[in-house]
Amino acid sequence: DTAVSQTPKYLVTQMGNDKSIKCEQNLGHDTMYWYKQDSKKFLKIMFSYNNKELIINETVPNRFSPKSPDKAHLNLHINSLELGDSAVYFCASSPLGQENEKLFFGSGTQLSVL
């Protein structure tokens, strides 16, 4: 019973393609996130959604479009993939309004753009 699950685990694709990564959490959390971890392991927030509404949108190319059909799902669609998009993408969730907020991460999607 995985808490935060994302698919696929690995994604290899050509430059210029469009791809999606799916994320689901069964924790009942209100907030979900997408993080990007580069080759130096630096973890940087991309988007945050609270109850299907966008609340954080860092400086991310508009080729990246998150979609939240309900509060348990936050998918990431990437158009016109570029070499620099190669990284590990992590989905995460957190309960909102509780003390000591903590992030629960998925196991990551390793994206390789050739």
Add this chain to the structure above:
Amino acid sequence: TQLLEQSPQFLSIQEGENLTVYCNSSSVFSSLQWYRQEPGEGPVLLVTVVTGGEVKKLKRLTFQFGDARKDSSLHITAAQPGDTGLYLCAGVGNYGQNFVFGPGTRLSVLP
């Protein structure tokens, strides 16, 4: 922009040794968290420190939050190979939604 720095960047030690890693910022956070990430997995929360000067212990791991709530340290006693991983600190903003991560310390404990 709130930035977190971690040191050292890499640390390789022998089993049984003690070590300390540091997390520093020029900003004040409402709380600070430490995560451990193993290869092929997402980070997993180890501890949250909230009060300036707070010390928390988790078995052989001791976490301290600086008095000014801008820095933190993680001390591991008698390191074991199972402690190997990437240790990330994260500063939490006032609304609990803004997590800022440091670049991490990659620890390798050799048997």
